[in-house]
Amino acid sequence: MIHPHRFKDQVMVVTGAAQGIGRGVALAAAGEGAQLVLADRSALVNEVAQEAAALGAQVVVAEVDLETFAGARSMVAQALECYGRIDILVNNVGGTIWAKPFQEYDEEQIEAEIRRSLFPTLWACRAVLPAMIEQRAGAIVNVSSIATRGIYRIPYSAAKGGVNALTASLALEHAQHGIRVNAVATGGTEAPPRKVPRNPQALSEQEQLWYAGIVEQTRSSSLMKRYGTIDEQVGAILFLASSEASYITGTVLPVGGGDQG
Template identity: 30%
Template sequence: MSRSEDLTPPLPEQQQAVPGTLAEMNPRPDHGEDSYRGHERLAGKAAIITGGDSGIGRAVAIAFAREGADVLISYLNEEEDARDTARWVEQAGRRAVLVPGDIGDAGHCRAIVDKAVEAFGRVDVLVNNAAHQMTFETLEDIPDEEWERTFRTNIHAMFYLARAAVPHMREGGAIINTTSVNADMPKQTLLPYATTKGAIQNFTGGLSQLLAERGIRVNCVAPGPVWTPLIPSTMPPEQVREFGKSYPMGRAAQPAELAPVYVMLASDEASYVSGATVAVTGGKPIL
């Protein structure tokens, strides 16, 4: 049985505290630790990845390192997962820099970029991947603080990080933003999250035009359901049990199944790809 088949619902009912950890997930996600093979497509590049401790960010960090990139891993407070991701990066022969903290703070975003420049001398790729979500059954259930936190983490941070990183990026640089299938088909119980994902897609389209004359490309990836700690820590157990069932492939994606798209968008092979949304949705089309 493949790791993807492991995710065919029903999944074990489970729940964690936010933001969740890999150790408590059943089944354990596949980030490409044993499967991803690099081909020097990012040789010599330096990348920043937010939310790089687990999930999509961890899979991207592993893939980038095996493709030849040094990686700064930004994360909130998931120390054990982050150190493990760094270990995989270093096993690939690349440098890993760990930076904990809240990207909803503009000053911290500037500090992330400063640390990348100090360690690597430049920034070639910025992957804005970290996200926050929570489930709410009614509009009245959504506190002001939750709405504001979701926007600070999911969209404000992308602006802060891009503004800080671009002066250190050369022609050929790439910014990759993680949006979602929710940008096109918002799930009503994820209203704050889905709203920010629509904003990310619009931000990507505008920024790609703004930076085109500098030779910096900006794209976004729109995942469908992906098995990450965000799911059991932000969704009710009964929804976790059926996670991914409604998609044409009948299951959620492993994080490892997302990484090749980020590698392509970061590579020089995508030199004319900018302003695009790449859907990775298990067969469900987005407009």
């Protein structure tokens, strides 16, 4: 924790908050005084809400499917009903489902990857904008990835490239409304095993080899030759969300040990 009161009296919406980086953002922000809306389609988000409340935060849980605009609108409506405003939106939903060469993906898998890693950010930004425009203030931090230049997950890479373009264009369009929009391009990140796996099917021997290729490429592309930690990603996300970054917008910050993506 850098500043115990950095987000005092600010309303922060965190998507994908049930585990991983989203959980890390939620708990760190709770410790720094934020009032929280934690969104996820997994009921596990309620456990994170309890952890955040134990740190003294006021917390609202939105169990929604952010692959749909209806889910994003419901999340924003719950936030506004409780707090009357939204100061910060952290878009964290996403993550590759399959690991294999592009020619091995079928049509349904490609569409599923785009729905998973682009649409939740797109929908959440669209849903929150009217409130931020009306209050003429707000900060959006999108979680992207250095995998925009990577192997064996091309649909995911394309989705995160879309997140980067969305970030730049929204920043240009809405700076006039006092809204800052930035992204953190996360590198490989060490995390506990997912409680809800993105792909529940066991990997075949060939798929394990392809996934090992991703790990090797990620480490070799990092100048530091390692994966990062959740805390290292959270620190960058919360910096861009905070007033310390008040003159930064339209930026994609790579946090990948020197890999620029």
